[in-house]
Amino acid sequence: MSRSACLIFNPVAGQGNPDQDLAKILAILEPEIDLDIRKTTEDVDADQLAAEAVERGAEMIIASGGDGTLSAAAAALVGTKIPFGVISRGTANAFATALDIPNTIEAACQTILGGFTRTVDAAYCNGKPMVLLVGIGFEAEAVERANREAKNRFGMLAYVLAGLQQLRDLSKFDAEIETEDKVIRVSAASVTVANAAPPTSILAQGPAGLIVDDGLLDLTVVAPQNVAGAIAASYHLLQSALNEHPAERPDIGYLRARKIKITTDPPQKVVLDGELVGSTPVEVECIPAGLTILVPETAVEVPVEHLDGLPDVEVIPKKGEVEEKG
Known part of the structure; x- marks a missing residue:
């Protein structure tokens, strides 16, 4: 042995x-x-x-x-x-x-x-190690609803039921998202920063087919106008994940970056790798090749960025470039 x-x-x-x-x-x-x-x-x-x-x-x-x-x-x-x-x-x-x-x-x-042994990215969120994702807003509220008793009774269905219940209380918040090269201000119902995420984590699926060893984080912003829009956006994100095609809706945006800082007004609950950890603001930084894991080989290429369609989005490039509004 x-x-x-x-x-x-x-x-x-x-x-x-x-x-x-x-x-x-x-x-x-x-x-x-x-x-x-x-x-x-x-x-x-x-x-x-x-x-x-x-x-x-x-x-x-x-x-x-x-x-x-x-x-x-x-x-x-x-x-x-x-x-x-x-x-x-x-x-x-x-x-x-x-x-x-x-x-x-x-x-x-x-x-x-x-x-075989493969190195994949990890991350830190507010100083805490992160392997999967950090969810702000809708996802954090839904995770809080899916307590241990519900999970023991309903299994995976507990998350679905919690999400449906949370739709009744859907609310938006103002978010400022800062990366290495830009600042984005937008009104959203959900902001998710993922290092890795399964297709069932639909609110992380803006780019679809997340790459776990590219040295970058994947951010998805969902900004529906109402409950019907939230349902439609969620279904679209699920289809994006299953088909590995990036989202193409005006109320869904995404980008990739190595460091992401998010502040919100009002403060929003935060869920980190499935556990509630407090509230915004959050700072997330990718740790390239931070984890060595035994896993079958897979690799998927996805588009880098899509923000133009988000309603009332304001993108402010750093380094003195001209301000843009979408």
Whole structure:
């Protein structure tokens, strides 16, 4: 047995039987990998266990749980170059889907055993490590509605139901978005900055087919005029994601940048990798090749920017260029 790894296991993730899940993982991995098994508790989260494993000099770290567990463990590995294996057992499994990792235990374990090592981008949001995305406005409100009780009862449908409920309270806010070369002022219902995102994270799908190793963040602004427009925009974004074609609606804008700062009036709730973390303002910076992960190969090219159609958008180029209004 030539390989060793720390296995971080969340026993309360998902809706399956944790004892059976762990036994299945061990049956597949232990013949080839010497596993140091650490379980999360109410007091000890995956990020602490992963950080401790890094300090012990772990050769590889494997995490098994929901998106919160996987993102927390990955966050501790940013910049370490320690290979990260993913076994999803959560409600949404957004982390695995975004990185094209199989979301069944058997296939995920085989990816760890036989997959190759790939470096993908990570990011920091207000100093906190970020693997997937930060959502401002509508998405954060919907995530807050989809509590643990709802997820245990309805599974993935809990997010859909929360989104439908949030549509009844749809509201817009003024946002100022600053990148390296411009400042954008716009009224929006949702602003999302993604490092990686699955197709089901529709509010991040302005450019569609997000690239996880390009050294850039993908920003999507959704600015519907009413509830009907929000529904139409959401459906369009879902189609954009599934077809990998960028959004083409006047109330959807997107761009790519390495650093993005967002302020809002009034302040808006913020969700980071599926967890509520406070409110705006936020500053997000991409960390190119910040995470080493075991994942099947994939690469998709997407357009860089589309902002012209957003209603009442004001784009102010930096470096003294002429102001534009769309």
